Amino acid sequence: MALLEIENLVVEFETASGPFRAVNGVSMKVHEGEVLAIVGESGSGKSVSMLAAMGLLPWTAKVTADKLTFNGRDLLSMSANERRKIIGKEIAMIFQEPVASLNPCFTVGFQIEEVLRMHLGLDRAARRKRAIELFEAVGIADPAERLGSYPHQMSGGQCQRVMIAIAIACNPKLLIADEPTTALDVTIQKQILDLLMKLQADYGMGLIMITHNMGVVAETADRVVVQYKGRKMEEADVLTLFENPKSNYTRALLAALPDNATGDRLPTISELFVDDQIEGAAR
Numbered sequence: 001m002a003l004l005e006i007e008n009l010v011v012e013f014e015t016a017s018g019p020f021r022a023v024n025g026v027s028m029k030v031h032e033g034e035v036l037a038i039v040g041e042s043g044s045g046k047s048v049s050m051l052a053a054m055g056l057l058p059w060t061a062k063v064t065a066d067k068l069t070f071n072g073r074d075l076l077s078m079s080a081n082e083r084r085k086i087i088g089k090e091i092a093m094i095f096q097e098p099v100a101s102l103n104p105c106f107t108v109g110f111q112i113e114e115v116l117r118m119h120l121g122l123d124r125a126a127r128r129k130r131a132i133e134l135f136e137a138v139g140i141a142d143p144a145e146r147l148g149s150y151p152h153q154m155s156g157g158q159c160q161r162v163m164i165a166i167a168i169a170c171n172p173k174l175l176i177a178d179e180p181t182t183a184l185d186v187t188i189q190k191q192i193l194d195l196l197m198k199l200q201a202d203y204g205m206g207l208i209m210i211t212h213n214m215g216v217v218a219e220t221a222d223r224v225v226v227q228y229k230g231r232k233m234e235e236a237d238v239l240t241l242f243e244n245p246k247s248n249y250t251r252a253l254l255a256a257l258p259d260n261a262t263g264d265r266l267p268t269i270s271e272l273f274v275d276d277q278i279e280g281a282a283r
Ligand SMILES: Nc1ncnc2c1ncn2[C@@H]1O[C@H](COP(=O)(O)OP(=O)(O)OP(=O)(O)O)[C@@H](O)[C@H]1O
Pocket: 013, 015, 020, 022, 040, 041, 042, 043, 044, 045, 046, 047, 048, 049, 058, 060, 179, 212
């Protein structure tokens, strides 16, 4: 049984100029211990698909699907209360902007201990002990001391480590990482990716890596879903995708990698890919 199963997901937003379909019939599965990358340019509906699956979209979003299950449980029909028990515990998510994801008014120690109190019911001493262990696991130096810091006293990379510690606090079965390194310095990006891959292997988690970066896909993924304008263009294991891409859009994404630059300029996706070519290649 797949951990997360999505069939024919459609998300429409009510906007001032009428309904806008951000996700248009996307299907995918993630299995236990598997790394699935969802790749596509900005606005292709990667984040919205995952936020819809987790029930985290605003009320202006209309979400429908033929199937949306986590570990065999129907996420669409469950109550908000039941869903809250799963989100943050069995499914965790980390976002692009670690500093903005943390609450500036509370110490990072309070924020991780709150998750441990809410989901695991640990007492004060056990919470502190576990928080220190988690900070150690994500490579935060002087963890006991760091628990007393506020987000603004930490760097972006350290804040992302805190976010990752919070995400893995309850041993989730599935971690969704939404562009987890995009907002960080290049040198820190690699460290955070390595950390995520180590934790994924140590904890045996399923991992969904949302990215627009084919380099990140190559380094992390077992399987890849390519999205464009709310549609799934292609799905393949990572080697097949790089060696034998089926859709024109995937080919354009790969051709735009720096390795494929000719002369002193890079080709752009729009030069390589004409929108109407997708008709027929998609679905
Ligand atoms: N609350 C909202 N109301 C209306 N439209 C929205 C809302 N949230 C997202 N969208 C639109 O849905 C589309 C898909 O957005 P989404 O954030 O999923 O893209 P993405 O592929 O994850 O790109 P990025 O990497 O920039 O986050 C975009 O056109 C976006 O403007």
